[in-house]
Amino acid sequence: MRRVALFAAALLTASVLVFALLRLLPGDVAATIAGIDATPARLAAIRAELGLDRPLVQQYWAWLTGALGGDLGTSQLNGASVSAELGRKLTVTAPLVLGAAVLAVLIAVPFGVWAAVGNRTALGTGISAVSQVGIAVPALWLGLVLALVFSVQLRWLPAQGFPPVGWDDPVGAVRSLVLPCVALGLTEGAVLLRFVRSAVLGVLHSDFLRTARAKGLTRGQALRAHGLRNAALPVVSVLGVQLATLIVGAVVVERVFTLPGVGSMLVADVGNRDLVKVQGEVFLVVAAVLLISLLVDVAHRLIDPRLRATRSGAVR
Amino acid sequence: MTVLLSVLRRPAGAFGLIWIGLLAVAAIVSTFWTPFDPLRTDPGKAWLLPFTDGHVLGTDRIGHDQFSQLLVGARETMVVAVCAALVAAVVGLLLGLLAALGPGWVSGPAVGLIDVLIAFPTLLLAMVLAAVYGSSLGTVVVAIGTGFGVAVARVARAEIASVRGSDYVLAARVGGAGTARIIRRHVLPNIAPTLIVQLSLVMALAVLVEAALTYLGYGSSPSSPSWGGMLHEQQAHIAARPLLVIWPGLAVALTVLAFNLLGDALREATDPRLAR
Secondary structure, three states: OHHHHHHHHHHHHHHHHHHHHHHOOOOOHHHHHHOOOOOHHHHHHHHHHHOOOOOHHHHHHHHHHHHHOOOOOEOOOOOOEHHHHHHHHHHHHHHHHHHHHHHHHHHHHHHHHHHHHOOOOHHHHHHHHHHHHHHHOOHHHHHHHHHHHHHHHOOOOOOOOOOOOHHHOHHHHHHHHHHHHHHHHHHHHHHHHHHHHHHHHHHHOOHHHHHHHHOOOOHHHHHHHHHHHHHHHHHHHHHHHHHHHHHHHHHHHHHHOOOOOHHHHHHHHHHHOOHHHHHHHHHHHHHHHHHHHHHHHHHHHHHOHHHHHOOOOOOO | OHHHHHHHHOHHHHHHHHHHHHHHHHHHHHHHOOOOOOOOOOHHHOOOOOOEOOEOOOEOOOOOEHHHHHHHHHHHHHHHHHHHHHHHHHHHHHHHHHHHHOOHHHHHHHHHHHHHHOOOOHHHHHHHHHHHHOOOHHHHHHHHHHHHHHHHHHHHHHHHHHHHOOHHHHHHHHOOOOHHHHHHHHHHHHHHHHHHHHHHHHHHHHHHHHHHHHHHOOOOOOOOOOHHHHHHHHHOOOOOOOHHHHHHHHHHHHHHHHHHHHHHHHHHHHOHHHOO
16 A cells, blocks of 8 residues: 555656656747747747646646546647557557567576576576677667568568558568567567576575475475575566566667557657657656556565565565 | 776676777777768768778768768767766766765655656656757767666665665764765765776666667767667668678677676676675
């Protein structure tokens, strides 16, 4: 319960920050929209239309109550509803992020455990070295290289775009998401792998695992019965942070593959200086990140009975 | 000095240090001299393959010498990495000190601010600042420095808190030392190793974010070559000249790897618990 209150407080602070970042600092939003050669009458019209002539607190309150009700305002350029457009774009971005996250876990968990168990053997060192390289490779470049191999050379998958009819063409939609998912998933999986490895390494040296071995379990049995659940705690935390990075990574990868998702929308809106839309999109991303960290805490409690037994926040 | 030697003794650390040293040299040299003018277009020399007419890495569609562009790109990358790390150090130290040592009415909000700011992805922060102020090298540096500075602050706060609770700080306080003196004499020297490791990781991330930002078109200026900008430029011709996409990406990957390996080596060299 205390955690939910903290989440609400953080969300509120974040909304103030996003609002302030886009409203207080730049001087005059209307001038930004209208451009340098705007007439005073045009500026006044824009101010009135956006409610900029009202006090800041009132503007903020109107925006916040709208945002909480799911209305993020309307675009300054074409008057379209920001929420509706975001919903449409999410049908591309959400599968991309989720697919990449699943792929990252599928790579990181088995190979990370393997690298930890085989620590200081050729195999473990090899996996670690490959993951170091994977962390260093930018997702956008991996995307380009994948497109080069699988689209340009082999012609298996499309290098760009998304079916105009969207998910009404399921095969086409999945095919255009494969390479972006792999580009994101591999690079994030490499980061996650390092954390899985160090978590499992920590567990392997723990007293309770030695006790389990002393009872007569093999190393594999002991690890499965006692080790992995303990190693899962830090990994779940990192996975939460990773989901946040994946959302941002999607911004870049969507541009590489020209996918019509939230990332491409954000880049275009920043280019157009459509500040109302940018404000809504940024708040959505930050809210998603905060929500994920709340869910991570809940997941911790599900995995670790010790956290359930004590009062929230008392044990770390 | 001993730390430097111990980093150089590890193969991974030596690679990191040498590659970053080379980049620093390239960044400085490119200020005075590049094999060709990186911005000169020459249609007569378009699409040259590597090692023709003195173009080590070849030329692109309009005759830009790729090696010269990479050198100038190294300058932008290094400037962003170093400046962003400095900003991150200042932001991280200030917030960390406030959160760990400030009176209750300061430390509470500082901790809260760190928790909320951590939810702001750095790339997003940079894009927002670019939308508001227009894109420039300064915007990129401030955004990356602040974004990762908050993460540094979280680590710094934990470190400072553990130093504050130590017996030698208590002894100093009993001896009449004020907060400023304790920070200078005890806190800063003790958290310096952790901070330096964190900053080398910040530099690695800064290189990645800078590449993404310049790829998206938020770099210093469209006319100045950057690694991300080169990737963006050559993407359209990937089928005709795949190699032109390989060079800048390889440069980014090697640089990030170098900073990460240097960070690991520094950690091993300065943390006695990790010494074998």
